[in-house]
Amino acid sequence: xxxxxxxxxxxxxxxxxxxxxxxxxxxxxxxxxxxxxxxxxxxxxxxxxxxxxxxxxxxxxxxxxxxxxxxxxxxxxxxxxxxxxxxxxxxxxxxxxxxxxxxxxxxxxxxxxxxxxxxxxxxxxxxxxxxxxxxxxxxxxxxxxxxxxxxxxxxxxxxxxxxxxxxxxxxxxxxxxxxxxxxxxxxxxxxxxxxxxxxxxxxxxxxxxxxxxxxxxxxxxxxxxxxxxxxxxxxxxxxxxxxxxxxxxxxxxxxxxxxxxxxxxxxxxxxxxxx
Numbered sequence: 001x002x003x004x005x006x007x008x009x010x011x012x013x014x015x016x017x018x019x020x021x022x023x024x025x026x027x028x029x030x031x032x033x034x035x036x037x038x039x040x041x042x043x044x045x046x047x048x049x050x051x052x053x054x055x056x057x058x059x060x061x062x063x064x065x066x067x068x069x070x071x072x073x074x075x076x077x078x079x080x081x082x083x084x085x086x087x088x089x090x091x092x093x094x095x096x097x098x099x100x101x102x103x104x105x106x107x108x109x110x111x112x113x114x115x116x117x118x119x120x121x122x123x124x125x126x127x128x129x130x131x132x133x134x135x136x137x138x139x140x141x142x143x144x145x146x147x148x149x150x151x152x153x154x155x156x157x158x159x160x161x162x163x164x165x166x167x168x169x170x171x172x173x174x175x176x177x178x179x180x181x182x183x184x185x186x187x188x189x190x191x192x193x194x195x196x197x198x199x200x201x202x203x204x205x206x207x208x209x210x211x212x213x214x215x216x217x218x219x220x221x222x223x224x225x226x227x228x229x230x231x232x233x234x235x236x237x238x239x240x241x242x243x244x245x246x247x248x249x250x251x252x253x254x255x256x257x258x259x260x261x262x263x264x265x266x267x268x269x270x271x272x273x274x275x
Contacts, residue, residue, distance in 0.1 A: 010073030016087035032096035067161035067169035083149035112190035140186030211271025
């Protein structure tokens with residue numbers, strides 16, 4: 001009998017009927033054995049779809065916010081290390097094996113980099129703007145410590161994730177972990193693929209939606225002026241980080257993408273400033 005998996009992967013699903021199976025398949029193709037569970041919330045036929053494909057699912061008819069989705073997945077699994085994957089993302093080959101190599105070497109928490117699932121200009125422009133802190137740079141950026149897998153004992157000590165915030169539940173957990181003196185290792189070689197908008201119009205609408213979510217969440221975490229200032233700084237930060245991310249971000253491509261990045265930045269800035 002084979003040994004039980006050391007790593008579980010909690011797939012967080014909400015309105016992801018068309019992408020959740022691809023996320024699960026990317027985990028099933030990993031060379032490292034995984035305990036996989038989908039934490040699904042909301043109406044729809046996703047639980048039935050998953051059952052047809054032999055995927056374990058813990059479902060709620062009501063929407064779970066991200067922290068609650070994470071906590072439900074943690075409770076439903078047993079592996080000593082816990083990872084998460086959004087249902088609109090994909091794990092690249094080696095995602096689990098590289099993660100476990102670091103965990104077995106003693107790491108309690110590991111953050112990974114992010115890349116676009118589609119290789120088109122709009123996807124890559126949105127990637128640079130929204131997730132410049134998670135570009136596969138050699139040196140970690142504090143704001144980029146996301147996509148974290150954890151030793152379960154660490155989550156038992158510092159958890160659960162907050163269930164009353166729209167965004168940032170993982171940021172708050174990670175800040176608590178760092179404050180306790182535990183390092184979150186930066187592992188740029190571990191890459192999650194994220195689906196981004198593939199047209200300019202979709203990219204601008206996405207920037208507006210992200211800005212509004214952050215504005216709604218800011219009343220519970222920090223003030224609106226701080227949020228607007230943070231967003232205002234994001235454009236020069238994104239361009240500066242992208243300039244360091246060669247060869248993943250060629251300079252010619254960055255030059256072509258700057259107008260769309262700027263439009264997304266202006267839209268998100270406006271969205272965060274609206275009361």
